[in-house]
Amino acid sequence: xxxxxxxxxxxxxxxxxxxxxxxxxxxxxxxxxxxxxxxxxxxxxxxxxxxxxxxxxxxxxxxxxxxxxxxxxxxxxxxxxxxxxxxxxxxxxxxxxxxxxxxxxxxxxxxxxxxxxxxxxxxxxxxxxxxxxxxxxxxxxxxxxxxxxxxxxxxxxxxxxxxxxxxxxxxxxxxxxxxxxxxxxxxx
Amino acid sequence: xxxxxxxxxxxxxxxxxxxxxxxxxxxxxxxxxxxxxxxxxxxxxxxxxxxxxxxxxxxxxxxxxxxxxxxxxxxxxxxxxxxxxxxxxxxxxxxxxxxxxxxxxxxxxxxxxxxxxxxxxxxxxxxxxxxxxxxxxxxxxxxxxxxxxxxxxxxxxxxxxxxxxxxxxxxxxxxxxxxxxxxxxxxxxxxxxxxxxxxxxxxxxxxxxx
Numbered sequence: 001x002x003x004x005x006x007x008x009x010x011x012x013x014x015x016x017x018x019x020x021x022x023x024x025x026x027x028x029x030x031x032x033x034x035x036x037x038x039x040x041x042x043x044x045x046x047x048x049x050x051x052x053x054x055x056x057x058x059x060x061x062x063x064x065x066x067x068x069x070x071x072x073x074x075x076x077x078x079x080x081x082x083x084x085x086x087x088x089x090x091x092x093x094x095x096x097x098x099x100x101x102x103x104x105x106x107x108x109x110x111x112x113x114x115x116x117x118x119x120x121x122x123x124x125x126x127x128x129x130x131x132x133x134x135x136x137x138x139x140x141x142x143x144x145x146x147x148x149x150x151x152x153x154x155x156x157x158x159x160x161x162x163x164x165x166x167x168x169x170x171x172x173x174x175x176x177x178x179x180x181x182x183x184x185x186x187x188x
Numbered sequence: 189x190x191x192x193x194x195x196x197x198x199x200x201x202x203x204x205x206x207x208x209x210x211x212x213x214x215x216x217x218x219x220x221x222x223x224x225x226x227x228x229x230x231x232x233x234x235x236x237x238x239x240x241x242x243x244x245x246x247x248x249x250x251x252x253x254x255x256x257x258x259x260x261x262x263x264x265x266x267x268x269x270x271x272x273x274x275x276x277x278x279x280x281x282x283x284x285x286x287x288x289x290x291x292x293x294x295x296x297x298x299x300x301x302x303x304x305x306x307x308x309x310x311x312x313x314x315x316x317x318x319x320x321x322x323x324x325x326x327x328x329x330x331x332x333x334x335x336x337x338x339x340x341x342x343x344x345x346x347x348x349x350x351x352x353x354x355x356x357x358x359x360x361x362x363x364x365x366x367x368x369x370x371x372x373x374x375x376x377x378x379x380x381x382x383x384x385x386x387x388x389x390x391x392x393x394x395x396x397x398x
Contacts, residue, residue: 020327025286127261174218
């Protein structure tokens with residue numbers, strides 16, 4: 001069972017092992033990480049960007065950058081949150097560029113909060129129902145909530161990146177919570 | 189209902205109090221989430237004694253717990269990664285960035301200059317590890333002055349052990365495999381091979397995570 005006969009199965013390896021190998025130059029280990037977290041970080045990028053446009057570019061660039069900076073990662077076990085931070089930072093860069101080009105259509109023309117339908121799609125789980133609500137939230141509301149609750153950004157960081165006062169960020173997150181909780185309570 | 193449609197507008201007081209106070213005994217959801225963030229301290233009797241606030245706090249806590257799994261749940265409903273997309277990423281990464289130090293290789297002809305990279309040696313160590321059943325090799329370090337021919341080098345390897353595999357036995361086989369491959373392919377002076385088993389994996393999970 002040498003490596004020539006059959007490459008070893010890296011899908012069973014922990015993040016630490018995969019990161020260690022990738023830092024040493026093992027492309028297959030990096031590929032295993034890409035496969036492990038690729039879908040997750042794509043969904044995350046989509047949640048921050050609010051559209052499927054640019055998602056592929058953001059995630060590809062993030063992963064190429066991740067390979068480059070992997071040797072600097074202090075805690076190899078924390079690679080997932082490290083990747084997510086790279087992806088959200090890249091997504092925020094894209095949003096900044098969109099703003100500079102005056103392209104702000106992405107968070108307008110949305111349904112007012114109170115009229116957001118409680119998930120109309122078939123709800124197989126509470127998570128799916130909440131995801132449906134999340135998809136229907138106005139872009140800035142969803143973006144702020146996701147960065148705060150999933151990305152772990154502070155109000156100040158979010159405000160700085162989105163060019164919004166912290167108080168606005170706080171208000172948007174409060175409204176997102178309200179919408180999500182309404183769905184959750186309806187679910188009970 | 190007025191300005192709440194515009195995301196760029198700061199939330200006004202009217203907006204913030206629009207729905208909550210009647211339901212939450214004068215508190216807002218925003219206040220309650222701050223209260224949670226602060227670990228419910230200092231204790232606020234008007235919150236703690238309000239049934240509606242307690243219900244809202246429970247919902248908030250539940251939402252916090254769920255937020256981590258929301259993305260995972262969404263990702264699990266997405267179609268599989270596109271193979272050409274994965275290939276595109278791997279194509280764009282720079283393999284050269286992991287070469288490390290240059291290790292001179294002695295050659296009978298003194299005029300011939302021959303060298304291998306540290307990255308190549310690490311690759312050999314990995315290859316040796318991959319031949320050892322029940323064990324996965326992680327990070328590998330070459331300690332010592334590899335640029336000086338003949339200088340003693342210690343190889344340090346992190347490894348993960350498969351469930352049910354004897355650690356001393358696997359470590360012996362790994363050490364042997366590493367010595368063997370390095371003696372065959374390099375003229376490094378190996379002073380020792382340090383193996384740190386710092387992880388456990390389940391080989392039975394093979395393929396199931398795909």
